[in-house]
Amino acid sequence: MALAGPLAFRIGYSLYARTRLGYLFYKRQVKKARERYPHGHSVPQPLMFRGVKILPIPVLSNNYSYLVIDTCSNTAAVVDPSDPLAVQAAIEQEGVTLQAILCTHKHWDHSGGNSALRQRHGSCKVYGSACDAVAELTNPLADQEIVTVGQLCFKALLTPGHTVGHMAYVLDGKPFEGPACFFSGDLLFLSGCGRIFEGTSETMLASLDAAAELAEDTLLWPGHEYALECLMFASLLEQENPALAQKLQWVTQQRVEKRSTCPSTIGEEKEYNPFLRTHCRELHRALGLQPLSDEDWDSFRARVLREVRRRKDLYKAN
Numbered sequence: 001m002a003l004a005g006p007l008a009f010r011i012g013y014s015l016y017a018r019t020r021l022g023y024l025f026y027k028r029q030v031k032k033a034r035e036r037y038p039h040g041h042s043v044p045q046p047l048m049f050r051g052v053k054i055l056p057i058p059v060l061s062n063n064y065s066y067l068v069i070d071t072c073s074n075t076a077a078v079v080d081p082s083d084p085l086a087v088q089a090a091i092e093q094e095g096v097t098l099q100a101i102l103c104t105h106k107h108w109d110h111s112g113g114n115s116a117l118r119q120r121h122g123s124c125k126v127y128g129s130a131c132d133a134v135a136e137l138t139n140p141l142a143d144q145e146i147v148t149v150g151q152l153c154f155k156a157l158l159t160p161g162h163t164v165g166h167m168a169y170v171l172d173g174k175p176f177e178g179p180a181c182f183f184s185g186d187l188l189f190l191s192g193c194g195r196i197f198e199g200t201s202e203t204m205l206a207s208l209d210a211a212a213e214l215a216e217d218t219l220l221w222p223g224h225e226y227a228l229e230c231l232m233f234a235s236l237l238e239q240e241n242p243a244l245a246q247k248l249q250w251v252t253q254q255r256v257e258k259r260s261t262c263p264s265t266i267g268e269e270k271e272y273n274p275f276l277r278t279h280c281r282e283l284h285r286a287l288g289l290q291p292l293s294d295e296d297w298d299s300f301r302a303r304v305l306r307e308v309r310r311r312k313d314l315y316k317a318n
């Protein structure tokens with residue numbers, strides 16, 4: 001979406017998020033992406049641990065859907081089925097029964113496949129936030145609510161900011177003796193975070209703080225493949241961060257080979273993701289920001305977040 005000024009941008013966003021024009025735009029995006037990337041934009045790397053398989057499905061030009069399979073019962077949930085054909089192909093290839101769609105938010109590039117998959121899989125439920133107008137929603141969720149699919153146990157986290165009812169999902173790893181898995185939608189990306197379309201930087205900060213509180217070894221499965229651009233942006237801010245330099249080198253290599261860069265971990269992200277580092281002096285110095293004498297710490301961190309987000313928006317626009 002071109003950023004031709006705040007008013008034009010707001011009108012464009014409203015048309016995309018709230019009208020049929022947005023759906024038509026999404027349909028065109030799907031068609032173009034299928035032509036351009038007949039095998040997906042990236043080479044996915046499935047992950048298995050005892051009893052669970054996570055299959056990233058590259059869709060559109062940089063989105064990920066995730067098929068999460070309970071391998072004992074061959075039942076599955078899908079997170080953000082943007083392109084129903086790509087998701088259906090994965091379901092057939094894996095030979096699983098789709099029981100749930102876990103939708104992070106209403107934007108069509110995350111929810112556009114809900115309707116077609118519901119029609120095909122009659123017993124499949126659609127989960128998401130009631131305040132986010134998710135297409136085909138059957139089971140509205142509240143913050144911290146649990147969704148079970150076979151042996152899989154997901155906790156919904158209300159994480160507003162990108163949209164008013166954005167939900168992220170944490171798969172409990174304990175039953176599988178593995179790490180937790182965080183499906184973050186457009187809240188958190190590798191070295192990035194989502195645009196703040198429907199909230200304030202204070203709202204987004206609280207949502208990012210909830211992500212940062214997850215266990216360090218939690219695997220991060222984001223809604224988009226934005227790693228290279230986000231790390232390049234972050235390295236303009238923190239030029240002396242060895243963890244950042246190392247990750248950028250690895251991601252650059254992965255992308256040369258068009259390999260997916262997920263998952264990352266929450267522990268890793270805290271080392272280089274500027275949107276999770278609003279408390280860091282190095283970042284404050286890079287931005288030229290200091291707390292004001294009467295400013296509480298969280299208000300200051302929200303101001304830091306706003307400034308990082310503003311710079312990232314400009315970086316992307318150029």
Ligand SMILES: [Zn+2]
Pocket residue numbers: 105107110162186
């Ligand atoms: Zn979005």
